[in-house]
Amino acid sequence: MGITRLRELDSQPAVTAGGRTLSYAELRGAAGALAGQLGGVTRAAVWAQNTLEAIIAMVAIVESGVELVPLNPKLGSSELEHILADAKPDLVVGAPDAGVCGIECGIAQLAVDADARGNLPDRASVGESPALVIYTSGTTGRPKGVLLPGRAITSNLDVIAEAWAWTERDTLTHALPIFHVHGLVLGIFGPLRRGGHVHYLERFTPEAVADALRAGASMLFGVPTMYQRLADAAEADPAVAGALRGARLLVSGSAGLPARTFERIRLATGQRIVERYGLTETIMNTAVRADGERRPGEVGRPLDGVELRVVADDGSDAPADGETIGEVVVRGPNLFLGYLNRPDATAEAVRDGWFWSGDLATLAPDGYVRIVGRKSTDLIKTGGYKVGAGEIEGALLEHVAVSEAAVKGEPDDDLGERIVAWVVLGDGSSTPSERELSDHVAALLAPHKRPRTVHFVTELPRNPMGKVVKQQLVAP
Numbered sequence: 001m002g003i004t005r006l007r008e009l010d011s012q013p014a015v016t017a018g019g020r021t022l023s024y025a026e027l028r029g030a031a032g033a034l035a036g037q038l039g040g041v042t043r044a045a046v047w048a049q050n051t052l053e054a055i056i057a058m059v060a061i062v063e064s065g066v067e068l069v070p071l072n073p074k075l076g077s078s079e080l081e082h083i084l085a086d087a088k089p090d091l092v093v094g095a096p097d098a099g100v101c102g103i104e105c106g107i108a109q110l111a112v113d114a115d116a117r118g119n120l121p122d123r124a125s126v127g128e129s130p131a132l133v134i135y136t137s138g139t140t141g142r143p144k145g146v147l148l149p150g151r152a153i154t155s156n157l158d159v160i161a162e163a164w165a166w167t168e169r170d171t172l173t174h175a176l177p178i179f180h181v182h183g184l185v186l187g188i189f190g191p192l193r194r195g196g197h198v199h200y201l202e203r204f205t206p207e208a209v210a211d212a213l214r215a216g217a218s219m220l221f222g223v224p225t226m227y228q229r230l231a232d233a234a235e236a237d238p239a240v241a242g243a244l245r246g247a248r249l250l251v252s253g254s255a256g257l258p259a260r261t262f263e264r265i266r267l268a269t270g271q272r273i274v275e276r277y278g279l280t281e282t283i284m285n286t287a288v289r290a291d292g293e294r295r296p297g298e299v300g301r302p303l304d305g306v307e308l309r310v311v312a313d314d315g316s317d318a319p320a321d322g323e324t325i326g327e328v329v330v331r332g333p334n335l336f337l338g339y340l341n342r343p344d345a346t347a348e349a350v351r352d353g354w355f356w357s358g359d360l361a362t363l364a365p366d367g368y369v370r371i372v373g374r375k376s377t378d379l380i381k382t383g384g385y386k387v388g389a390g391e392i393e394g395a396l397l398e399h400v401a402v403s404e405a406a407v408k409g410e411p412d413d414d415l416g417e418r419i420v421a422w423v424v425l426g427d428g429s430s431t432p433s434e435r436e437l438s439d440h441v442a443a444l445l446a447p448h449k450r451p452r453t454v455h456f457v458t459e460l461p462r463n464p465m466g467k468v469v470k471q472q473l474v475a476p
Contacts, residue, residue, distance in 0.1 A: 004192035017052040031060035033118035045069040047094030048179035053112035070179035126150030145340030168195035173217035175204035206233030210243035223384030234268035262296035306332040380409035421451035
């Protein structure tokens with residue numbers, strides 16, 4: 001078996017998207033037709049719109065043994081150019097009307113025909129070769145390409161399936177972007193590896209989720225922002241509450257779920273949301289089991305085969321007292337191979353086989369993990385996305401009026417964290433509006449990376465070494 005069960009099954013429904021359902025045989029044929037055009041291709045990028053065509057492309061590429069680079073279609077020109085230059089894909093694949101790249105990227109482009117049929121090539125067993133190159137933002141600098149081998153994907157999906165009693169009888173529904181681990185690996189490859197069905201929503205609305213659940217979906221994957229909006233809808237509409245009540249499992253990830261949202265869903269639907277914890281470099285590390293205790297704010301125990309430690313500042317393991325904070329370090333078959341073209345960053349993150357996550361956590365006496373934040377203040381989790389403050393600062397500094405910039409996240413009931421910027425203008429510069437600077441960042445990077453608030457200040461607080469002290473950044 002490859003990453004999915006595409007070669008084994010036939011008439012069972014595999015994927016529904018855009019109002020169309022493909023069986024395993026139909027998806028295999030569509031993927032096979034595309035695979036027939038990948039001869040000589042080592043690495044292929046996909047313009048990852050929320051479409052059936054993008055799903056076909058991603059399945060075809062990974063099942064052909066070609067390295068897949070998912071591209072966020074909302075990337076700004078600067079970020080897109082960086083990723084294409086760093087990954088150097090042989091071609092970019094997208095839907096016929098995708099407007100792939102949106103720039104003169106100098107790379108061959110290939111359109112997906114969902115009605116075409118062909119044969120998938122035989123492939124060697126999944127192993128240590130890179131299957132995915134997923135770009136993730138760190139705390140500073142440009143996004144790094146995370147090399148995920150097939151071994152990490154398949155082993156992780158199998159243990160998460162065991163934890164959640166996930167079988168071929170389940171239909172998963174979600175509306176997560178498919179250019180990162182949550183939406184793609186768990187949300188698309190996960191059900192296809194089980195031999196089940198994924199009902200993919202091209203746009204999230206509480207009503208669309210409720211319709212999918214009423215149509216037979218048994219599992220829902222979402223991020224806290226989605227669950228907050230589902231809570232609003234469930235409290236106002238008994239039909240939405242009833243649809244959520246009928247699900248077998250509601251799962252939240254990509255950011256911490258507020259306890260208030262957990263409780264609102266429980267009161268409105270009787271459901272207790274399952275939380276889990278993962279990273280692009282490790283896929284999933286911990287999860288609350290389907291038959292386990294569901295406590296708000298806690299992400300369960302380490303998955304089978306995953307070793308997890310919470311390490312105090314002095315290098316010792318923090319006591320499992322539920323209070324002492326340390327950095328999460330993990331090792332296991334779920335680990336990535338390294339960062340593309342960045343041996344320095346790989347060596348810094350992986351030491352003696354352990355991946356140092358930069359996440360801070362506590363460990364309860366019963367082994368449950370609670371994530372409490374980042375070791376660095378520069379990683380912002382907003383609306384289910386992880387955003388590096390350094391990227392936004394760099395984009396702000398490209399504006400002609402901006403002399404200095406500092407960015408951090410502040411708590412937000414809807415987004416988890418909102419992006420807030422402090423800006424010093426250059427001498428003699430006209431004052432741009434808050435909206436102008438926000439749009440400037442969105443054009444260079446992506447809309448979800450724009451500052452929601454911009455403070456104009458005369459200077460930034462700095463320490464004697466000249467570094468900005470972000471703890472001292474406050475609204476004027």
